[in-house]
Amino acid sequence: MSHFAPLGLIELLAGIENGLSPATSIARAMERIEAVDGGIGAFATLAPPESLGAAAKASGPLAGVPLGIKDIFDTADMATAYGSPIHAGFRPSSDAVLVAMARAAGAAVMGKTVTTEFAFLQPAATGNPAAPGHTPGGSSSGSAAAVAAGMVAGAFGSQTAGSVIRPAAFCGVAGFKPSFRLLPTVGMKCSAWTLDTAGLFAATVADVAMLAERLSGRPLSVRQDAVPALRLGLYRSAVDGRIEPAMREAWETAARLAERAGARLVEIEEPAALARARQAQETIQFYESALSLTHERRLHADELSPRLREALEKGAAIEPAAYDEARRTARQARRAVTALFGEVDALLAPSALGPAPASLASTGDPVMNRLWTLTGNPCVSVPGLRASDGRPLGLSVVARFGRDGQALALASWLEGLLSRPK
Amino acid sequence: MSHFAPLGLIELLAGIENGLSPATSIARAMERIEAVDGGIGAFATLAPPESLGAAAKASGPLAGVPLGIKDIFDTADMATAYGSPIHAGFRPSSDAVLVAMARAAGAAVMGKTVTTEFAFLQPAATGNPAAPGHTPGGSSSGSAAAVAAGMVAGAFGSQTAGSVIRPAAFCGVAGFKPSFRLLPTVGMKCSAWTLDTAGLFAATVADVAMLAERLSGRPLSVRQDAVPALRLGLYRSAVDGRIEPAMREAWETAARLAERAGARLVEIEEPAALARARQAQETIQFYESALSLTHERRLHADELSPRLREALEKGAAIEPAAYDEARRTARQARRAVTALFGEVDALLAPSALGPAPASLASTGDPVMNRLWTLTGNPCVSVPGLRASDGRPLGLSVVARFGRDGQALALASWLEGLLSRPK
Incomplete structure (x- = not known):
């Protein structure tokens, strides 16, 4: 359906290790952006030449890696408008911490990607490279689209309800919403301070894990060997009645493939504390x-x-x-989720109700994501399955709080199963 | 020792209710700032005339109330430098949320108060109106000093270790560090995201409680009637050996006065989980x-x-x-503190090791404050007692997480006891 191929981050790093210069990598990304973004609209602002020039000379574990940054993160060298005319042209006095960390690691920030207005409801004009005419999801619309179209090897997003996992699923790329505050949100325009979570996009789960590792200095990359005896919970929620047939089928397919590969499937009925x-x-x-x-x-x-x-x-x-009461409910929910991980190693659930809806007037429904954002558990959207018309479908692997490496490893294992001929 | 008198917020509100115009109140505050701040250095920037003009016409529950804002909070109408030459002259594109809330309530922001460099260690040149030649404490140095000198009726500060409670104690005013995130920190330059807490200064505990109520819309003001049968814990910590004789005596005096007024004193030996x-x-x-x-x-x-x-x-x-391990220790500490509030209604502890040290080269030691910042419990520094040379001494009332009204009510009750002839 789509003529775009994402740019694999691990493959790019191997190329750079084997002599591809960061300058060439950056120039190729810029050529790609210039060639295809006119038809997609993933970027709100492109980096000034002097910033790219500096990045071309940078060293570090992400040297030569082109990134897109959601325009909700402050950048000192580019306007940061948060998707709103109110802040058009605003130049922050410092980079958001995650942006500064990326630059310190040598990465090349290619530009700011389109966000919905203040990372909330109002869609932007970005298209979905993997499903033309359909929403790319939001609020991290441009970041998901830029990765899906191969313009960048990775991108930053933020999730307050479902703004990383849902667009990743709709665009057919990997999305990683880490444990709450694993990645600093300092310098991100705040939407909701107990929910806002910085997240990452890349072509595959292994790619997004490598990006997370090289950004954070934490051992998060996927080692191909060890996937332990796995108890995989199929999380049956109170809102599952709304899931579309194509997603039901994808969920079932993934579960059966996991079972065939040795996982023990456990049916999990949503506890009342979580339904609330x-x-x-x-x-x-x-x-x-x-x-x-x-x-x-x-x-x-x-x-x-x-x-x-x-x-x-x-x-x-x-x-x-009423807010205080909701905060208490959230604390109870966190305890209830932690208890589930006594029974299973990870949960498997849909990343969205179905594939990307056929409209740009809404970014789709975050109902499948709200809970994992509230509880702060690490969540990875696994690409690989598609609806009969080719639109991507994403499945979420959720792990215990703080077990981000485990979430990524299991998600990568699942991704491998989904990509083999069935 | 000092010729300065703080400006009572409740008294000022009564005056405004009885016909004092906001414009006059604001003009008086500006006259006071112009008259005395040259010798103190509490302000980094003064509000532009157009902002004060708009405030003079504002309505709302804080109309006519002059405030000082620590220069760590963004302001759209004034430079915000975070105490660093790196950001000199920076103009944010929006007000920090707490500043916007104050303005929405009608308050007059008189200017930005001096902070140590990025609200951390390096002292600024602000003096202590209540103890000339001694530090006003930090990092909210200018806010504490501006309230102590009667230039404003209230001020905003922030605390990551002891940056509200300690300067309040050193300057002889009331300081309120609410439950973690009761007051939004959005638009405050971040120092440490799991610790940064927005806090308030005013002349008395009742004043600071009224400011908190009118800012937040929560019922926090002190009602003079009800102080319930009180179990007051004297919190004996592992670092008490460092407390100075004047503070030991003040702590003992306050405890005996509370006991005489009906409180039951409970000796609390610091649990190991909290000492760690x-x-x-x-x-x-x-x-x-x-x-x-x-x-x-x-x-x-x-x-x-x-x-x-x-x-x-x-x-x-x-x-x-090592950081993750410290976060786990913090979670255990929160549980240990909550357990203490099964035995007592509030804890009483020193706000600092002693009165303000005789030096401007350091803002003093936050060792008595670190724990309550980490655990996120509401903490009120109660003024009223003094060392033999007149330097103020502050005592901390700490309550259960979320019981901010109780912390303020008990602190106000204690303040009343301390101010009576002994």
Whole structure:
């Protein structure tokens, strides 16, 4: 269906190790962006030549690796508008921490990728390279699309409800939402402070794991050998009735392949403490978002989209007591999830209700993602399966809090199973 | 010893209710700043006339109330330099959330108060109005001093180790460090994301409680009637050997006055899980601060003070595994503190080792504050007692997580006891 091929990060690193110069790698990425982004609209701003020149001379574990950065992360060398006309042309005085970490590791920031307005509801005009005419998902729309189209080898996103996992699934790439605060969110425009999670995109799970390792200095890359005897929980939630047939089938296919490869499947009925928490996530998100954007609501209400303005008014009407109650529900949910990992090593669940919907007027529903964002568990969206019309379908592997390496290893193992002829 | 009198916020609100115009209140505050700040140096930047003009016409529960804002909070109408030459002249594109909330409530932001470099170690030149020649404490040096000198009726600060409670104690004013994240830190320059807490200063505990209530919309103000049968824990820590004689005496005096007024005193020996956690706070602070300032370390190392550069190098050398271990220690400490509140309603402990030290080369030691910042419990520094030479001494009332109203009510009750003739 799509004529785009993502750019493998591990393969690129091997090329650089074997003599490909960072300058050439960066020039190729820029050529690719110039050739294809006109039809996709993944980038909001491209890096100035002097920044790319400096990156071409950088050294470090990510030297020569082209990255796209969601325009919700501050950059000192480029305008950062957070997807809103209110901040058009704003130049922060420092890079967001994750951006500074990437540059310190030698990576080349190719530009800022399109975000929905303040990483919330209002879609942007980015297309889905893997399913033309369909939404790329959001709010990290441009990052997912830029990776899917092979313009960059990795990209940064952020997730407050489902803004990394869902676009990764819709665009057919790997998405990694780490344990809450594993990657610093400092210098990201805040949407909801107890939920906002920095996340990563790359072509495959092994690629996104390598990016996470080289960024953070933590041992997260996938070693091909060890996948332990696996108890895999099939997480049956209270909202599963809304899952589309193509996704049901993909979920079932993945489960059977895992079982055939030695996993023990465990049916997990959603505990009441977790069914309740999905609504708590919404309460917390709306309450905190309304506060986070107090300045914009106070002085620039007419420059907010009607959809966002309405959402923020809804959030501002939530009483502190209702918010506090939602926070308590969230704490109970975290304990309930941790208890599940006494029974299983990982959970398998859909990354979205189905493939990307056929509309650019919405970025799709984050209902399958809200819970894992609220509980802060590491979650990896595994690409590989497709609907009958070719649109990508993503499955989520969720692991215990802090077990990010395990989540990535199991997701990569699953990805390997899905890519073999069935 | 001091010829300065703080400006009572509740008294000012009563005046405004009885006809004092916000414009007059603001003009008086500006006159006071112009008259005395030359000798103190509490302000880094004063508000532009147009901002004060707008504030003079504002309505809301804080209309006419002059505030000072630590220069670690972003302001869209004033430069925000975070106490560093690296960011001199930087104009953020939005107000920090707490600043926007204050303005939405009608408050007048008189200017930005002096902070130590990035709210960390390197002192600024601010003096202590209540103890000339001595440090005002830090890192919220200017906010504490501005309130102590009666230039503003309230001020914002931030605490990562002891940066609200300690300067409040040294300057003889009330300081309130709320439960972690009760007040949004969005738009504050991040030092350590799991520790940074926005806090408030005012003349008395009742004043700071009223400020908290009118800012947050939560019922935090002190009602004079109800102080329940009180079990007050005297928190004896592993570092108490370092407490100075004047502070020992003040602590004992406060305890006896509380007992005479009906409180039951309970001796609390510091649990091992909490003694361990003081070091964990330092590990977390140094590790996160080094990451938070990655941009500055990478591009502006020569504009950092040698003291800060050294601290950040120390932080950058901490391994992720050691940091993760400190985070686990912190979680255990939170559980251990919560268990203490089964035995007592509140804890009483020194806010600092003694009165303000006689030097401007250091802002004093935060060792008495680290634990309560790490655990996120609400903490109020109660003014009222003094050393024999007149320097103020502050005592900390600490309550259960989320019981901010109780912490303020008990602290206000204690403040009343301390102010009566003994």
